[in-house]
Amino acid sequence: MRDEREDKRTDWEHGTEPALTPLGTPQEPPIRSREGDIIHTAPELAVGEADVRSAEPGAREPLAGTSLWRDAWRRLLKNKLAVFGMLVVAAIILVCTFGPFVIRLATGFTYDYQPPEIELKKSFPPFSAPDGTFSWAHPMGTDTLGRDLFSRVLIGGRISLMVGIISTLVSLLIGITFGATAGYLGGRVDNVMMRIVDVLYSLPYMMIVIVLLAFFGGRSPLGQLVMLFVALGAVSWLTMARIVRGQVMSLKNQEFVLAARATGVPTERIIFRHLVPNTLGPVIVYATLTIPQVMLQEAFLSFLGLGVQAPLASWGSLASEGIQNIAIFPWQLIFPGVTMALTLFSLNFLGDGLRDALDPQMRKT
Amino acid sequence: MFRFIIRRLLITLPMVLVIVTLTWGLIRLAPGNFYTGEKRIPPAIEKNIREKYGLDKPWYVQYGKMMSRVLKGDFGDSLTYPGQSVNQILWRTLPVSATLGVLAYLLALAVGLTFGTLAALRQNSKIDYASMALAMLGISIPNFVLGPLLVLIFSLTLFWLPPARYGGFPSWSLVMPVITLSALYMAYIARLTRSGMLEVLRADYVRTARAKGLSEKQVVLRHVMRGGLLPVISFTGPALAYLITGTVVVEQIFAIPGLGNYFLNANFSRDEPLIIGIVAFLAILILVFNLLVDIAYGIIDPRIRY
Numbered sequence: 001m002r003d004e005r006e007d008k009r010t011d012w013e014h015g016t017e018p019a020l021t022p023l024g025t026p027q028e029p030p031i032r033s034r035e036g037d038i039i040h041t042a043p044e045l046a047v048g049e050a051d052v053r054s055a056e057p058g059a060r061e062p063l064a065g066t067s068l069w070r071d072a073w074r075r076l077l078k079n080k081l082a083v084f085g086m087l088v089v090a091a092i093i094l095v096c097t098f099g100p101f102v103i104r105l106a107t108g109f110t111y112d113y114q115p116p117e118i119e120l121k122k123s124f125p126p127f128s129a130p131d132g133t134f135s136w137a138h139p140m141g142t143d144t145l146g147r148d149l150f151s152r153v154l155i156g157g158r159i160s161l162m163v164g165i166i167s168t169l170v171s172l173l174i175g176i177t178f179g180a181t182a183g184y185l186g187g188r189v190d191n192v193m194m195r196i197v198d199v200l201y202s203l204p205y206m207m208i209v210i211v212l213l214a215f216f217g218g219r220s221p222l223g224q225l226v227m228l229f230v231a232l233g234a235v236s237w238l239t240m241a242r243i244v245r246g247q248v249m250s251l252k253n254q255e256f257v258l259a260a261r262a263t264g265v266p267t268e269r270i271i272f273r274h275l276v277p278n279t280l281g282p283v284i285v286y287a288t289l290t291i292p293q294v295m296l297q298e299a300f301l302s303f304l305g306l307g308v309q310a311p312l313a314s315w316g317s318l319a320s321e322g323i324q325n326i327a328i329f330p331w332q333l334i335f336p337g338v339t340m341a342l343t344l345f346s347l348n349f350l351g352d353g354l355r356d357a358l359d360p361q362m363r364k365t
Numbered sequence: 366m367f368r369f370i371i372r373r374l375l376i377t378l379p380m381v382l383v384i385v386t387l388t389w390g391l392i393r394l395a396p397g398n399f400y401t402g403e404k405r406i407p408p409a410i411e412k413n414i415r416e417k418y419g420l421d422k423p424w425y426v427q428y429g430k431m432m433s434r435v436l437k438g439d440f441g442d443s444l445t446y447p448g449q450s451v452n453q454i455l456w457r458t459l460p461v462s463a464t465l466g467v468l469a470y471l472l473a474l475a476v477g478l479t480f481g482t483l484a485a486l487r488q489n490s491k492i493d494y495a496s497m498a499l500a501m502l503g504i505s506i507p508n509f510v511l512g513p514l515l516v517l518i519f520s521l522t523l524f525w526l527p528p529a530r531y532g533g534f535p536s537w538s539l540v541m542p543v544i545t546l547s548a549l550y551m552a553y554i555a556r557l558t559r560s561g562m563l564e565v566l567r568a569d570y571v572r573t574a575r576a577k578g579l580s581e582k583q584v585v586l587r588h589v590m591r592g593g594l595l596p597v598i599s600f601t602g603p604a605l606a607y608l609i610t611g612t613v614v615v616e617q618i619f620a621i622p623g624l625g626n627y628f629l630n631a632n633f634s635r636d637e638p639l640i641i642g643i644v645a646f647l648a649i650l651i652l653v654f655n656l657l658v659d660i661a662y663g664i665i666d667p668r669i670r671y
Contacts, residue, residue: 199380201603204647206610207628211388211640214632215395296507300614303509304629316509323513323618327521337510345505352501 068281068358075357082353088346092339096157099150109148126331140335144325153336156313160340163228163314164295168287170233171294175240176283180271182241183248194245197238205235206297213306221309228307232294243286247279281358288351292344299340315340370656377652384648385435385641386428392637393424418444431641440642445634451642454627459646462623465615466608468543473550473604478597481558485593486585488563496555503552508611512545512618542619546611550604554597562593591665598662602655609647 076082104110126141126149140149182193209231216227251257252275260270299316301307308314315336322333406414415421419430434441440451480496487493519526519541527538565571566589574588613625624643631639 199376199383203380203384204606204609204644204651206606206613207644207647208384208387208391210613210629210632211391211644215391215635292505299507300509300610303507303614304617305633316507319507319509319513323509326513326517330517333510333513333517337507337514341502341506341510344507345501348501348505 072281072354072357076353079353079356081349082357085346085349085353088342089350092157092343092346093161096154096161099154100158103148103151103154107148109151114145114147125329126335141329141331143321143332144329149332149335152313152318153315153339156308156315156318156336157339157343159225159308159312159314160295160298160316160343163225163232163298163308164291166229167232167236167294167298168290170229171237171240171290172283172287173237174233175237176244176276176279178237179241179244180248180276180279183245184252184267184271184275186249186252190245194242197241201238206300209235209301210304210306213301221312224307224309225312228298228301232297236290236294236297240283240286240290243282244276244279247282248275251275251278285351285355285358288347288354292347292351295340295344295347370660373656373659377649377656380652381645381648382432385432385645388641388644389428389431389637392635392640435641435645440645441638443631443636443639445631445636445639451638454639455624455642455646458622458624458627461621462609462612462616462625465539465542465546465612465621465623466605468539469547469611470550470604470608472543473547473554474597476547477551477554478558478594481555481597482562482585482590482593484555484559485562485566493559497559500552500555503548504556506548508545508549509614509618511548512541512615515541515545516618538619542615542621545618546608546615549607549611553600553604557596557600558593561596562589565589565592568592595662595666598658598665602651602658605654606651609651 076086100110126139140153143149143152178193178197182190212231213224213227248271257270257274260274265274295315298307298314299319302314302316303320305317305320308317310317318336319333319340322329322331322336326333412421419427422430431441438452440455442448442450443454446454480492480500484493484496526540571584571588571592574584579587609625612623613629615621616623616626617629624647627639628643630636631643
């Protein structure tokens with residue numbers, strides 16, 4: 001503000017962004033590209049500006065032993081928490097994928113199987129048979145309709161993970177295309193595109209997602225799921241776009257791009273074949289951290305009754321059923337809730353570990 | 366600075382219009398409306414109601430009417446709560462949600478800053494690992510799991526706190542909702558503070574401050590804190606948006622008659638004026654708040670120029 005006299009034109013007139021958009025404020029003095037644009041990063045992740053070196057073309061040369069990825073993999077394995085996270089996530093994915101089949105083969109229960117006898121249509125505590133003795137039949141107990149909670153938690157996990165992964169892929173697709181285009185084209189196009197992102201950032205978008213799902217959802221369980229994928233993917237691409245744009249801007253003036261341009265490679269091909277692969281490090285890190293966020297949002301919506309519809313289940317809808325009976329049947333909340341927390345915990349640790357492994361800034365410490 | 370504020374305000378208005386139009390469009394494109402619920406209304410009465418609310422006019426007339434009302438700050442009458450205007454509902458429920466949100470944010474700031482600072486100053490110590498593990502837990506436990514677990518422990522087992530009842534501002538009934546709502550921000554703020562301060566602790570100007578003989582306390586409070594807090598401040602804007610989303614769940618769990626609760630019910634009952642009123646109101650709130658954060662940011666960080 002004190003420099004207003006020195007420079008009559010504001011940042012915006014320079015075609016640059018003022019250094020103060022809330023989410024776009026780097027934790028270090030802002031890194032500027034040759035155009036003087038500030039490279040955006042999310043505040044909670046210092047990945048955006050830091051990974052430029054890791055994506056240098058030199059790192060991709062097939063020299064024996066120490067490629068970037070092998071190096072990062074070794075670093076990741078040294079991080080005990082990240083390895084823990086990776087193992088837990090792998091285990092949960094495996095169990096959720098194959099568990100329901102195994103349970104059906106072993107005990108005959110499926111996620112929507114309700115016992116026909118009326119006296120069995122109620123919630124039994126974990127490991128207990130209807131007569132109160134110990135039994136392996138329902139390790140997590142049953143829900144209010146007598147359905148096996150274990151298979152419901154596994155099916156819920158399947159859906160939650162699926163929503164997390166597919167919506168993250170949707171957000172990757174939009175975010176990378178948008179961010180890379182804006183970053184590569186630069187100038188006015190970039191300015192307009194990033195202003196759109198800024199505008200979208202400050203929308204109460206969850207409110208609009210709630211309106212969307214409340215008014216359009218509920219026709220069929222599958223339709224509802226597709227709505228969820230699209231809605232969640234469509235609102236979580238913004239940070240990804242900023243990260244990719246920052247990466248592309250710092251890469252686009254390098255010689256290999258110049259070479260590509262000189263040999264007449266078309267623009268889309270430069271963006272998607274030459275630039276985007278070089279931004280993969282930060283993109284993977286951020287995608288890993290997007291999955292738990294999206295899963296949390298899905299659970300939030302399902303909890304409110306707007307997401308996955310019965311008889312299908314997700315961890316959010318199971319928790320919302322559980323809360324209604326929390327005083328009498330606490331296990332109905334505890335099992336899905338704790339499973340979900342454990343999964344998110346592990347995914348977050350894995351994401352943090354990946355960031356440390358791929359982030360050259362952290363290598364110093 | 367002045368020009369910057371004017372510019373931002375000029376952007377804000379069209380954005381609110383876009384949000385309102387989007388919401389209105391979504392509601393209108395959806396099949397069914399407020400009158401196609403479970404309770405059948407005799408056609409004659411429905412016709413009268415439609416005339417009263419102007420629903421018999423073509424859509425562009427309705428849109429124009431709605432927009433001109435919204436621009437005047439009048440959101441019309443609620444459909445589900447007869448005799449109450451949306452503005453009345455807003456003014457009644459806002460203090461409830463605001464109390465919850467402000468208390469949660471203050472708690473998150475106090476705890477998050479303390480532990481984040483401690484963790485950064487004693488990097489790789491036990492307190493660092495402990496607070497970062499706790500922060501990770503805070504980020505990973507969904508609030509709709511944390512809230513009921515608190516209820517289970519403190520209300521249903523220990524009988525210390527009321528489970529779900531709203532008793533106004535200074536009351537024990539606020540303790541669990543506020544903790545539930547703030548856990549996530551607490552964790553975020555602790556992580557942001559730690560990384561921000563670690564970054565600054567290595568900066569040249571901090572070395573200069575030490576070199577010129579300032580006491581460690583002065584270095585930390587005057588120099589490190591100031592730089593380390595920047596990411597926390599820039600998180601305030603998104604935090605508000607998240608807080609609003611969070612209150613929807615927390616109010617649902619603890620049966621608090623706040624804005625979020627009304628918003629959700631309005632969606633289920635297709636109460637168009639109420640939905641539009643709340644969305645428009647929150648959009649304005651978020652946009653104005655973001656502007657304030659940006660201004661505060663410039664005051665704290667002298668490197669920023671407008």
